[in-house]
Amino acid sequence: xxxxxxxxxxxxxxxxxxxxxxxxxxxxxxxxxxxxxxxxxxxxxxxxxxxxxxxxxxxxxxxxxxxxxxxxxxxxxxxxxxxxxxxxxxxxxxxxxxxxxxxxxxxxxxxxxxxxxxxxxxxxxxxxxxxxxxxxxxxxxxxxxxxxxxxxxxxxxxxxxxxxxxxxxxxxxxxxxxxxxxxxxxxxxxxxxxxxxxxxxxxxxxx
Numbered sequence: 784x785x786x787x788x789x790x791x792x793x794x795x796x797x798x799x800x801x802x803x804x805x806x807x808x809x810x811x812x813x814x815x816x817x818x819x820x821x822x823x824x825x826x827x828x829x830x831x832x833x834x835x836x837x838x839x840x841x842x843x844x845x846x847x848x849x850x851x852x853x854x855x856x857x858x859x860x861x862x863x864x865x866x867x868x869x870x871x872x873x874x875x876x877x878x879x880x881x882x883x884x885x886x887x888x889x890x891x892x893x894x895x896x897x898x899x900x901x902x903x904x905x906x907x908x909x910x911x912x913x914x915x916x917x918x919x920x921x922x923x924x925x926x927x928x929x930x931x932x933x934x935x936x937x938x939x940x941x942x943x944x945x946x947x948x949x950x951x952x953x954x955x956x957x958x959x960x961x962x963x964x965x966x967x968x969x970x971x972x973x974x975x976x977x978x979x980x981x982x983x984x985x986x987x988x989x990x
Contacts, residue, residue: 804816804818831877832874835883836870839873845948850885850886854869855868881978892920894979894980895972896917897970897971899982900915904987909955909957914969915952916950921950924948928947929942929968930942934984936966938968961989963989965989969981
């Protein structure tokens, strides 16, 4: 038997022990949690929330000093990080099918026009989704991509498959079912969380 003289966390342990507990690190802090396997790790809501989460965490470093100061002020009351404050705000708003915010004070723009020319080019088990930037009233934060295997679907957080930082105009949708049609809607969003007009539905079928 090996005797460990230091606390386990001091060893930067990571991984699963006996399919029971998990050691890992988050933002430089070591933690341990019970090992859990979701019944459906890829439900529509989970995919949508993860898409929002990914965008917020990757985009945070691009915020200006004023925006970061605002999130810092909101974080102080709960003793969390500014990024955590923005993530919490974003997830709460996304679950209510509202846009998430980079800036908490900006007024909503009068309009954000829909992108145009949506296409979904087939590849093996993949669709390369593309759209064209609107000529006027452009978003300044991101484009939200919704997808479903049901035509005429209503876009909401449960069918968000990607959040693409402006001015990105493409998304590669992978792990799809060959021969199954997928339907898409896309719209832009402002830094204040204002959601723009939806692009008309378009479709593609992976090969």
